[in-house]
Amino acid sequence: MSPKNEILLSHAAQNALPSGVRRMFELAKKYPDSINLTLGEPGFRTPDYVIEAAIESLRAGETKYTPNAGIGPLRDAIAYKLKKENGIECDPDKNLMITGGATQALMLAMVTLVDPGDEVILQGPNWPDYKGQIDMVNGVAVYAKVDEKNDFKMTADVIEPLITEKTKLIIVNSPSNPTGGVLDYEDLLAIAELVKKYKIFVISDEPYEKLVYDGFEQKSLASIPGIEDYVLTINSFSKTFAMTGFRVGYICANERIMESLIKLQENMIASIPEPMQRGAIEAIYRGDGDVAEMVKYYDRNRRLIVEGLNSIKGFSCLMPRGAFYVFPNITGFGMTSEQAAEYILEKTHVVTAPGSAFGVGGEGFIRICYAATYEKLTEALERMKKAFGTK
The missing domain is CATH 3.40.640.10 (Type I PLP-dependent aspartate aminotransferase-like (Major domain))
Structure with missing residues (x-):
């Protein structure tokens, strides 16, 4: 019999994996000026x-x-x-x-x-x-x-x-x-x-x-x-x-x-x-009117982030047709997605999510949520352009 102070967890509990997205969120805490583009949180107040x-x-x-x-x-x-x-x-x-x-x-x-x-x-x-x-x-x-x-x-x-x-x-x-x-x-x-x-x-x-x-x-x-x-x-x-x-x-x-x-x-x-x-x-x-305004806002952000990323060395980004995420290819950095996300954070204080956090097929990419404000996205892109250079 196991000692009384040993907690025997279920297989489900033992095998549960921590979120790679929230891990980046935690790493960013040491940068007070960080711009967080990880979590899929709408950039609007509840109506x-x-x-x-x-x-x-x-x-x-x-x-x-x-x-x-x-x-x-x-x-x-x-x-x-x-x-x-x-x-x-x-x-x-x-x-x-x-x-x-x-x-x-x-x-x-x-x-x-x-x-x-x-x-x-x-x-x-x-x-x-x-x-x-x-x-x-x-x-x-x-x-x-x-x-x-x-x-x-x-x-x-x-x-x-x-x-x-x-x-x-x-x-x-x-x-x-x-x-x-x-x-x-x-x-x-x-x-x-x-x-x-x-x-x-x-x-x-x-x-x-x-x-x-x-x-x-x-x-x-x-x-x-x-x-x-x-x-x-x-x-x-x-x-x-x-x-x-x-x-x-x-x-x-x-x-x-x-x-x-x-x-x-x-x-x-x-x-x-x-x-x-x-x-x-x-x-x-x-809610229809508010949803239409949100979509219009996100669309503007979508175009900003895709155009901006494609002008920066190391990134290649398709134009998504839905949601509020981009999933740029970062193989140009010559790193794993986790290494690239941490490198971007270290150099720019911009928080992104490594593609490996999204399972099979995610390696070689990072996820960026563009539901943030237009101003924050602009600042994030400027930081990355300064750190990595433009094409």
Whole structure:
């Protein structure tokens, strides 16, 4: 028997990896004048009408438990939004649940669908939490590697060779974190054909759906006829409405899956605070104008950062079509991505995230979030031009 003072942690806890993004955040603390371009935090304040709705709810005494699936008015609002904007038919009483952000929705989906040894196909590079959650349910991550040659798009021709009898789930994230890549409707149609052919579940993770540029409109996978029962659509209010701290997301799925999700929700966090849900309702009905302004602002930043990076020695950067990240190639520095990120921090006090933090396919790149102010991005570029020179 182990000594009483020895703490025996689970395999999941022992194998959990620290975030490479937050590591850079910590390293930057020794530079008081640092410009942090790591975390995916919207550069806007939460809209006043969202805040006021939450405050009003608190004052009205709406501080009790709510239904596991979320309050009816918010589910109704989301169902309305999904039909109007995404072309998804979603019964608010049978197909929809409110979650603690998209992150919790993803975890619930993993627990519901993935057994130990099941394979999950996902893009590489990718948002690190996907791999962390797959590991927590003892699934096996299988990477569909994307790169600059295919505009960082995980297309059907990349996915299909990876499908085996153990494949249980595909994760589609468009627009993508960390690359900003987006899937065209033709790409989604081809993935839908794979779903029909192999009867595989798909998570369509869409938190950046409205953050697209150049007139592009992101379509939802679940809007394609014939695959509705196999697609779990997950979204969040965090990025689109600058509500990261509210922790409100949702998941839309077929009725059988939803029954399981709701039971798991009860055992995990029970429910989402009502004031946060009341704020989300206002975001849906009143937020379009603010979202349009955000997209316009991010688009200006996007053009600034891409043009600026491509003028600096060591960088080569594609123009992303979605989200608020660029994923420049930094092989010109002759270093690993982690070394390059630390070198950039040391020389310029600009904080970036090493591509290796985003898993397979991330080496040779760094991620920069351009949701910061235009002035901060300009200053960051000037520092890098001074430190590394221009082409």
